[in-house]
Amino acid sequence: MSLLEVNNLDVRFALRRGDVKALRDVSFTLDRGERLGIVGESGAGKSVAAFSLLNLIAKPGYIAGGSIRFDGQELNGMSDRALRRIRGNRISMIFQDPMMTLNPVLSIGEQMIECLKAHRRIGRREARAIALRKLEQVHIPSPEARLDQYPHELSGGMRQRVIIAIALLLDPDIIIADEPTTALDVTIQAEIMDLLLELCDKHNVGLILITHDLGVVSQVTQRMLVMYAGRVIEQGPTREIINDPQHPYTQGLMNALPQMATPGSRLNQIPGSMPSLDNLPSGCAFHPRCGFASRPDGSERAECRTRVPEFVASGNCQVACHMVAEMLDQQRIPAEETTR
């Protein structure tokens, strides 16, 4: 059994004009020490997925169904008090913008010590010693002095190091990192990512990395999910998906990478834009933008418009696409005929 098992997770936002389905039928697993990437365009539901694991989605969002099993416990439906013992302790988070994540009026030390004291019965002095050790681990110069400083006295990169130190403070089993380097200078992005990976490896921490940077995902993670309009549309070993993407949307994403374009010509792009969640297309949400919604002979693939595709296994990957399913069927039927 995996450390974290998410099954059929449904998240909705209760708006006045009715519920908006932000996440539908999302399932994935994470093993101890494993690294999972979640990719997709803005609005695909990556962050909602991350925040809903610890039931931290802001109102009016709520978890409408599904299960989140962590280390044998069901997190969906757990009381806030019980969840609080897991938050920051066994599962911790790293946010996108280090300039906004730390409280401006509390010292770095205070923000670290309060986290330790919330989860362990320890004295201030002891907590301070642990905080100091963690700051050393994230290679912050003169960590002792930093404890008494305030966030505005630190640079963005330094702050993200502090946040990584806070995330590691209680030796968690899982870290959920929501675009941890997006808001940083390009020059220190790699530095911070390397630090995060090094520490996760060292302490055998599972990492859920949310990003839209396919380059980072391909280098860093073992498995990945591709999300579109609140659904997972392809998942499997990162290497297989990157080398041979099955879903037309994943193919589109790969094609859109600058290195895939012919030098001198325009960059490739997926036509159209992500639909808004309260006005999703019928059937496969990607069909209005998909080049495979009609067959090569020009006939329309009606089920793309009418039926939500189920996952089919392609190699070690799971793909939710009618076109892929049809192709796999065609490959299988001739094979059966020849054996007859």
Added chain:
Amino acid sequence: MIAFLIKRLFHALLVMFVISIIAFSIQDNLGDPIQQMVGQSVPESEREALREQLGLNDPFLVQYLRFAKNAAQLDFGYSYIFNEPTTEVVLRHLPATLELVAATTLLIVLLSVPIGVYSAIRPRALLSRFFMGVSIVGISIPVFLTAIVLIQLFAIGVTWTPFPADTGWGSWLNDLITTDGGMPAYGRGDPVHVFGTWYTNFASTEGLVYLVLPAISLASIMLPLFIRLIRAEMLEVLQSEYVKFARAKGISLRRIYFLHALKNTMLPVITVGGVQIGTLVAYTILTETVFQWPGMGLMFLNAINRSDIPLIVTYLMIVGLIFVITNTLVDLIYGLVNPTVKLTGKPA
């Protein structure tokens, strides 16, 4: 810190200089002081002699310098009404006003923070909506009307009998909406002597009872303002990333609300509050008049009615000084609460 204080001292001197010019221009242009001093029967030749003797025919600058020199020694001349130095008159009336403002400020702080925080944490709760509704009403009604209604309800008392008194529930409802009155609403009673010109209402139960109605009506505009301000700031802070991050760290909600969020909420509130304390001193003119509270506001209104120009000028100077002092204090407090602000003498 010391550099900051020295800088603020210079600011204060500059502000007082400007106020003194304005105040002096009033003295120089508001009616003829001679007319206030002498009777109808004094002939014009004697008036002119007196005018010359008092230096009222000197050029503006000369007169102003003489005024500034005296003002620097806190000598603003003699009050026509009281026939004694204006500084002494103002000092005698100052404690009553300061105590009224202090009681009102206490009321505002003690009520606005919990109510504002509560209605931000539970924005949809019935009680929050009730507070928001009442606060709109409070902001909309002028102070003197609130004061008069309070006097009618709680000082005079109202007997209403809209329900049939011969039935049990009817008389019960009649009793419910009938008020007894009896709250003091005239003057400040018999305050206890502390020292010098300072008599206090805070030292006896009777004195405190005298403070109730004036303090409530003075608070009636500012309190709703602060409730709404605190609520709005708190709602915004609760949406912030650092509050989300604190939740993700597993911190208790109580600590998040009352440490993480409240400390950030109070920053703009302190700034606004400092300015409003000055405004509160100005509002006392209305409240003190309605309640005949023997403070500076009432004194100022009397001084205007009777063209007691030296007293008017003294009041303006003292209120200006109070503004400057409270603003400096607020900046000091702000610097202590907000670590991103350093108190330095350098321009920001």
